[in-house]
Amino acid sequence: DTGVSQDPRHKITKRGQNVTFRCDPISEHNRLYWYRQTLGQGPEFLTYFQNEAQLEKSRLLSDRFSAERPKGSFSTLEIQRTEQGDSAMYLCASSSLRGTGFDNSPLHFGNGTRLTVT
Amino acid sequence: TQLLEQSPQFLSIQEGENLTVYCNSSSVFSSLQWYRQEPGEGPVLLVTVVTGGEVKKLKRLTFQFGDARKDSSLHITAAQPGDTGLYLCAGPQAREGGTSYGKLTFGQGTILTVHP
Numbered sequence: 001d002t003g004v005s006q007d008p009r010h011k012i013t014k015r016g017q018n019v020t021f022r023c024d025p026i027s028e029h030n031r032l033y034w035y036r037q038t039l040g041q042g043p044e045f046l047t048y049f050q051n052e053a054q055l056e057k058s059r060l061l062s063d064r065f066s067a068e069r070p071k072g073s074f075s076t077l078e079i080q081r082t083e084q085g086d087s088a089m090y091l092c093a094s095s096s097l098r099g100t101g102f103d104n105s106p107l108h109f110g111n112g113t114r115l116t117v118t
Numbered sequence: 119t120q121l122l123e124q125s126p127q128f129l130s131i132q133e134g135e136n137l138t139v140y141c142n143s144s145s146v147f148s149s150l151q152w153y154r155q156e157p158g159e160g161p162v163l164l165v166t167v168v169t170g171g172e173v174k175k176l177k178r179l180t181f182q183f184g185d186a187r188k189d190s191s192l193h194i195t196a197a198q199p200g201d202t203g204l205y206l207c208a209g210p211q212a213r214e215g216g217t218s219y220g221k222l223t224f225g226q227g228t229i230l231t232v233h234p
Contacts, residue, residue: 104168
């Protein structure tokens with residue numbers, strides 16, 4: 001299967017601890033997105049990479065959040081000093097830049113990392 | 119910020135019934151996408167509508183894009199338990215002076231439950 005993979009699938013941590021999630025996008029996709037989703041709600045955009053460059057960050061992404069995509073391949077999302085409000089599903093998605101209509105490129109999502117902060 | 123409002127938020131029906139889910143905005147979108155998400159999984163694309171007034175069919179699912187490209191609907195005929203899930207509409211979030219980079223704004227979703 002060459003879909004988007006995320007690791008771990010579940011993470012339980014105590015408040016104040018740091019956590020890191022990994023995303024491996026579809027190999028030929030140069031665009032990578034991180035979203036956050038709470039139960040029964042739609043995903044909220046966090047950040048976007050084109051190749052290795054982080055081109056946009058949401059205001060939802062506080063200073064405790066950092067994302068990287070070294071070499072334009074896999075990406076990591078780190079949350080420092082976790083808070084209970086960080087509990088959510090963290091979704092990674094990738095897409096390819098098409099020659100035309102690139103705003104319409106579908107996002108291919110992984111199955112997410114569910115974070116629970118106790 | 120372009121917002122997408124979905125209605126209803128929850129829908130619980132019996133197998134065989136028809137239903138419609140709505141996705142509305144005060145902003146114009148260049149396109150809208152519909153995704154379906156099952157518990158514990160990521161959203162999966164169902165369809166993209168691009169042209170105002172466009173109608174697309176996917177088996178028992180019919181998607182329509184409003185003429186003004188501000189709204190969309192999803193109609194399911196003869197719903198089955200396998201249709202149960204979270205249905206999300208999403209559109210490219212316009213950036214000032216530039217492309218959306220494919221970044222999507224999602225509606226809050228409609229949770230559909232189809233009982234046997």
